[in-house]
Amino acid sequence: MADNTDRKKENRTQSARNVRPLVESMYLRAHQARERGQKVAYCMVMSQYDEILAAMDIVPVWTENYGGLCAALGTAQPFLEKAEAEGYSNLICGYARTGLGFDILRAENGEAPQTPDGGMPMPDMLLGSSIGCDTRFKWYQALGHYMDVPIYCIDVIVPPVTRNLYEIKDFYVKYQAEQLRGLVEFLEKTTGCQLDPDRLMSIIHRAEEARHWWWEAQQLCRAIPAPMTARDHFNIFVPHHFMIGEEATLDFYKELYQELKDRVDSGIGVVDNERYRLLFAGGLPPWHSMGIFSYFGSLGAVFPAQLAYPPPDPFIIPDNINDPIELMALRSFERFTYRWEQAHRGCGDFWVQHILELVPEFNIDGLVMHGVMSCRATSMGQIYYQNAVQKYAKLKTLFIGSDIVDIRTYSEAQTKIQIDTFLETVETYKSNK
Amino acid sequence: MTISSRGLERAWELYQDRLPYARMMASQGKKIIGYFCCYTPVELMTALDLVPYRIGGRTDEPVKEADAYLETCVCSYVRSAFDMAICGEYDFLHGLVVPHTCDAMWRILNIWKLHKPLDYTYFIEVPHMVGPSSCHFLEQELKLFKNSLEQLVGRKITDEALRDAIDTHNRARALLQEIYQYRKADPPLISGTEIARVLAAGRGIPVEEFNELLLQVIHDIRTRESESRRKKPRVLIYGGEVDDPAIIELIEECGAAVVMDDLCTGSRSFWEPVNLKENAMESLAAHYVEDIRCPRTFRPGKPEERFLYLLDFARDFNVQGIILYLYRFCDGHALEAPGLKAYLNRKGFPVLHLEEEYTLLTKGQLRTRFQAFIETLG
Ligand code: SF4
Ligand code: SF4
Numbered sequence: 001m002a003d004n005t006d007r008k009k010e011n012r013t014q015s016a017r018n019v020r021p022l023v024e025s026m027y028l029r030a031h032q033a034r035e036r037g038q039k040v041a042y043c044m045v046m047s048q049y050d051e052i053l054a055a056m057d058i059v060p061v062w063t064e065n066y067g068g069l070c071a072a073l074g075t076a077q078p079f080l081e082k083a084e085a086e087g088y089s090n091l092i093c094g095y096a097r098t099g100l101g102f103d104i105l106r107a108e109n110g111e112a113p114q115t116p117d118g119g120m121p122m123p124d125m126l127l128g129s130s131i132g133c134d135t136r137f138k139w140y141q142a143l144g145h146y147m148d149v150p151i152y153c154i155d156v157i158v159p160p161v162t163r164n165l166y167e168i169k170d171f172y173v174k175y176q177a178e179q180l181r182g183l184v185e186f187l188e189k190t191t192g193c194q195l196d197p198d199r200l201m202s203i204i205h206r207a208e209e210a211r212h213w214w215w216e217a218q219q220l221c222r223a224i225p226a227p228m229t230a231r232d233h234f235n236i237f238v239p240h241h242f243m244i245g246e247e248a249t250l251d252f253y254k255e256l257y258q259e260l261k262d263r264v265d266s267g268i269g270v271v272d273n274e275r276y277r278l279l280f281a282g283g284l285p286p287w288h289s290m291g292i293f294s295y296f297g298s299l300g301a302v303f304p305a306q307l308a309y310p311p312p313d314p315f316i317i318p319d320n321i322n323d324p325i326e327l328m329a330l331r332s333f334e335r336f337t338y339r340w341e342q343a344h345r346g347c348g349d350f351w352v353q354h355i356l357e358l359v360p361e362f363n364i365d366g367l368v369m370h371g372v373m374s375c376r377a378t379s380m381g382q383i384y385y386q387n388a389v390q391k392y393a394k395l396k397t398l399f400i401g402s403d404i405v406d407i408r409t410y411s412e413a414q415t416k417i418q419i420d421t422f423l424e425t426v427e428t429y430k431s432n433k
Numbered sequence: 434m435t436i437s438s439r440g441l442e443r444a445w446e447l448y449q450d451r452l453p454y455a456r457m458m459a460s461q462g463k464k465i466i467g468y469f470c471c472y473t474p475v476e477l478m479t480a481l482d483l484v485p486y487r488i489g490g491r492t493d494e495p496v497k498e499a500d501a502y503l504e505t506c507v508c509s510y511v512r513s514a515f516d517m518a519i520c521g522e523y524d525f526l527h528g529l530v531v532p533h534t535c536d537a538m539w540r541i542l543n544i545w546k547l548h549k550p551l552d553y554t555y556f557i558e559v560p561h562m563v564g565p566s567s568c569h570f571l572e573q574e575l576k577l578f579k580n581s582l583e584q585l586v587g588r589k590i591t592d593e594a595l596r597d598a599i600d601t602h603n604r605a606r607a608l609l610q611e612i613y614q615y616r617k618a619d620p621p622l623i624s625g626t627e628i629a630r631v632l633a634a635g636r637g638i639p640v641e642e643f644n645e646l647l648l649q650v651i652h653d654i655r656t657r658e659s660e661s662r663r664k665k666p667r668v669l670i671y672g673g674e675v676d677d678p679a680i681i682e683l684i685e686e687c688g689a690a691v692v693m694d695d696l697c698t699g700s701r702s703f704w705e706p707v708n709l710k711e712n713a714m715e716s717l718a719a720h721y722v723e724d725i726r727c728p729r730t731f732r733p734g735k736p737e738e739r740f741l742y743l744l745d746f747a748r749d750f751n752v753q754g755i756i757l758y759l760y761r762f763c764d765g766h767a768l769e770a771p772g773l774k775a776y777l778n779r780k781g782f783p784v785l786h787l788e789e790e791y792t793l794l795t796k797g798q799l800r801t802r803f804q805a806f807i808e809t810l811g
Contacts, residue, residue: 087771089788091506091762128731130561134536137561137731138768144736145772153562153731157570160533160556163577171573178566349543371504376536376764379506384544387502 010294011270013263015256016232022239022248023069027117033059034121039191042120042143044136045241047129048156048176048332049183051207051324054245055200056187061120062242063139066102067095071287071405073116079105080406088142093135094374094405100142107146125149125190127183131156133377152186154179158336161343161350169333177329184325200324203245205317213253214240214311220260221304222362225269226277227260230293230303234285237309275300276426277362281355282369282382284308286400288407295416299423304362307354308378313338351381352388359393365433366426367397372404396429398422440649441627447634447646448678452522455486455637459525463639464586467523469514469541470674471702471725472532472559474717477579479640480590480598486526487636487698490514492677492793502548508762509791510674511537518549528553528585530578534729535765553585561731563723572718579714595713601640606703608647613700615654616692617750620662623654625670625691629678632699636676665690666810669747671773672758673697673766679793680758687803689810693750695743701726728769740776747782754810756803757786783809 034040041053043060053060070076071094079101084090086104088097102120106112112119126140126149137153144151156179159165159172184195214236221228228236236256239249263269278296280303286292293303315334321327343353358364367389369382386397398418402410447454459465465484468475475485490513499516517523529551531542542556558574560567583589612631615622631650635643668689670681676698681691694700705724710716722730732739747755755777759766767788774784785806789799 087774087786089761089767089770091788092764092767096768130731134729134764135768138728138765141731141736141739142768142772145775151736152733155560155562155567155570157558157560160558162554162556167577168573171570175560175566175570179562182564182566348546371506373506376506376540376762379504380537380540381544382504383502384540384547388547 010229012229013232013259015259016235019235019238030059030061031118031121039124040121042123042126044129046131050244051203054203056195063099064095065242066120067098067405068287070098075116076405094403096135096139098405103146126151128153129156154183161340165337173329173333176332177325180325197324206250207244210250210253211312213257217257217260218311220264223264225274226302226304227263229270231290233306270302271297273300274302276365278303278366278368279364280306281367283372283378284404286402287404305358347388352385355389356392365430367395369399371399371401373409374403396425440653444631444634448630451637456525464527465525466528467526468530470532470534471697472534472721473530476598476602477582480594481582481586484639488514489676490791508537508760510760513791530555532557532559555581568719568722571722572715575718599707599709603706604644605640606706609703620664621690621692626678626682626685629681633678666807667692667753669693669752669755670758671695673763684803687807689807693746728765737776754783759788760791761788
C-alpha cells in the first residue's frame with residue numbers, strides 16, 4: 001500500500017486512531033460469535049436494517065468494509081485475482097471482487113484466508129439490498145453459487161427528486177415498512193428468535209443519539225482552521241456504519257465531539273498553515289493510497305467535509321409512532337428526502353444541492369472527486385455535478401481516477417502532479433473571490 | 434433474400450430509416466417519447482396516442498461529444514445513446530422516460546436534462562424485488578406516471594383505452610412469439626439476423642403499425658420458397674441492450690444460426706404477455722415487476738433457480754452453444770455471468786463469455802472469437 005506520504009505533517013485525532021482497534025475487535029467478536037453458535041450475517045451498508053440485526057443479536061459482517069480493509073492493508077490482490085480468474089470482470093465493484101475472491105478461496109480450500117483480521121467468518125445468511133447500487137444485491141446472488149446459505153434482499157427505495165413528496169410519502173413509507181417486515185419475518189424464521197419491538201425501539205434511540213453527536217461533531221468542522229484531517233473523516237464513519245446501536249458507538253461520537261470541540265476552542269488545526277479548504281464531493285476514497293490526503297495536507301489543503309460518508313442528516317423521532325418498523329421506514333424516507341424540496345426548487349439534483357449547501361457552510365475553495373473505475377453508483381454523474389455547480393459557484397474540481405481497492409489503475413506520481421496544478425487554480429479562485 | 438419477403442424488407446427499411454421516420458412522424462404532429470429498457474410501461478403511452486421510441490445508440494460510430502459529459506466508467510451503450518442526443522440526432526423527441534433499472538439509468542436522466550433539455554421527462558422508480566408489496570408499490574408509481582402523461586396530453590386515459598392499449602401490445606407479444614416458433618425448425622425458417630431486424634424496426638414505430646408488419650413477416654415466412662439450406666450450429670445469445678442486428682449478423686456470418694435470444698431487445702421484452710385482469714393498472718404493475726427476466730431484478734430462491742427459464746429456452750430451441758455477449762461496465766450482467774456460465778456448462782452447454790464495447794468499429798477480433806467458438810460446436 002502506498003500510505004507513507006508526508007505522515008509527519010498530519011495532526012490526527014485520537015478518536016480516529018481508536019477506530020482501527022475497534023475494527024479488529026469487530027472481526028474478533030464476529031469470529032467468537034460464530035464459534036458460540038450465534039448467527040452471523042453478511043451485510044451491505046446503508047441497507048436501513050442495521051438496528052434490526054442488533055435487536056435480534058445477529059452479528060453483521062460488512063463485506064464492503066472488508067474490501068476497504070484489504071485495500072488499506074495491501075492484502076486485496078490475491079482476492080481480486082481469484083475473482084477475475086473465476087470470470088468476474090475487472091470492472092465490477094472492487095469490494096465485490098475482493099469479497100468474492102475471498103469466499104471463492106474459502107469454498108475451494110475448505111477454510112477461509114486468515115488475513116487481514118482473521119478473515120470474515122462464514123455467514124449463516126446473506127442480506128443484500130437495493131440501496132444505492134446494483135452490486136448490493138447482485139454480489140450476494142453471485143456469492144450464492146459458492147456457499148449454501150439463505151439469501152434475502154430488500155428494496156431500499158430512494159424517491160426521485162422530481163416528485164411531489166406529499167403525493168408519494170405514504171406509499172413510499174408503506175413499501176419500505178413492508179420490505180423491512182419481510183426481512184424480519186425471514187430473520188425470525190432463520191434464527192428461530194422473535195424480534196422484541198421494545199428492544200428495537202431502544203436501540204433506535206441509542207443509534208439516533210450517536211448520529212446526533214456525529215452530526216454535531218461534523219458541524220464543528222466548519223471552524224477555521226479545520227480540526228480534523230481528511231483521513232480521519234474517512235475513519236470516523238466506521239463505528240456508525242458497522243457498529244450502530246452499541247453503547248461503545250454512542251460513546252465514540254460523544255468523545256469525537258468533545259475532542260473536536262477542544263481543538264476548535266483552542267484553534268488547533270490539521271496543518272500549520274491552512275490555505276485551501278476542499279470538499280471531497282464525489283466517489284469513494286482510494287483506500288489503497290490514503291496517504292495522498294497527507295500530500296494535500298502538506299500543501300496546506302484540508303478537507304473540512306466529505307460526501308463519501310457524511311453523517312446522516314438530522315431526524316427527530318416523532319413521539320406518536322410506536323411501531324419501530326414504521327419508524328425506520330419513515331426515517332429512511334425523511335433522510336433520503338432531506339434536501340429534496342430545496343433541490344426541487346433550485347438545482348434539481350440532491351447531490352448538487354448538498355454540495356451547494358456545504359460550500360458556504362464550510363468555506364470551501366475547491367472540489368475533489370475520485371472517479372472510481374469499478375463503481376458506477378458513486379462515479380457516474382461527477383462531471384454533471386461539476387457542471388451543475390458552476391451555475392451557482394465558480395468552483396474548480398479536481399478529478400482523480402483510480403479505484404477503491406485495485407491499485408493497478410493508480411499512479412501516485414501523476415496524481416501528485418494533478419494536485420499541484422489544481423491547487424494553483426484554487427489559489428487563483430481564492431484571490432479572485 | 435427469398436422472393437416473398439415484403440415484411441422482412443420493410444422491417445429492414447424501417448430500421449435503417451428509423452431516425453428520419455421518427456422525424457417525419459414528429460413533423461406530422463405525433464409526440465414521440467423516448468424511453469429506455471424493457472421496464473417502461475409503453476402501454477400507457479400508446480393509450481394516449483403517444484409514440485414510444487426505444488432509445489438506441491450507434492454501433493457504427495465512435496462516441497464523439499459525450500465524453501465531455503459522461504464518465505468513462507459508464508457502459509458504452511448509454512454513452513453512445515447520449516452521444517446521439519448531444520449531437521442532435523434525437524431532437525425529434527418530445528420527451529424522455531427513464532425507469533430505474535440499473536445504476537446507469539438512475540443517473541442518466543439528470544445528465545441528459547442538463548445538456549439536452551426536453552419538454553417532458555419522467556423517472557419511474559421500479560422495485561428491484563418481486564412480490565405483492567413490490568407490485569403494489571409499482572402500481573402507485575405507474576398511477577403517477579399515468580397522471581403525468583395525461584397532463585402532457587391534456588386528456589385522461591379511460592379504462593377502455595388502457596385495456597385496448599394493453600391488448601394491442603399483447604398482440605405484438607403474441608405475434609413475436611409466433612415468429613420465434615419458426616426458429617425451432619432445423620434449419621430455422623427465419624434467420625436470427627432477420628428477426629433482429631424485425632425487432633429493431635418495432636422499436637421506433639407505433640405498435641399498431643408494428644403488428645401489421647409482424648403479420649406481413651409471418652405471411653412471408655409461411656409463403657417462402659423452400660430453400661435447400663444447410664444445417665448450422667444452433668446458438669442462443671444472451672445479454673443486454675444488443676440492439677444492432679449487425680451483431681447477430683456477424684455471428685451468423687461466422688457459421689452459426691442464432692435461433693434464440695435472451696436480450697433486453699429480444700425475448701426479454703416480450704416473452705410474457707400482460708395478464709390483463711379486472712384492474713388494468715394492477716395487471717400492468719404485476720407484469721413489469723414479475724414477468725421480465727432481467728438480472729436487475731432480484732428473485733428469491735436457490736441461486737440457480739433464476740436460470741431455469743434460460744435452460745428451457747436452450748432446450749426448447751435445441752441450442753448447441755450459448756454466447757454471453759455483455760457490455761463492459763454493465764454490473765448487473767457482469768455479476769451474473771460467471772454463475773450463469775458455470776450453470777450452463779454443467780447442463781452440457783458450451784458457453785462463450787464476452788465482455789465488449791457497444792460500438793462495433795472493428796469486427797476482426799470478434800469474428801475470430803465467434804468463429805473459434807462456433808467451430809467447436811461442430
Ligand atoms: S456503491 Fe460502489 S463501491 Fe459501494 S458496493 Fe456499490 S458498486 Fe461497490
Ligand atoms: S447495458 Fe447494462 S449498464 Fe448499460 S444501460 Fe443496460 S443494464 Fe444498464
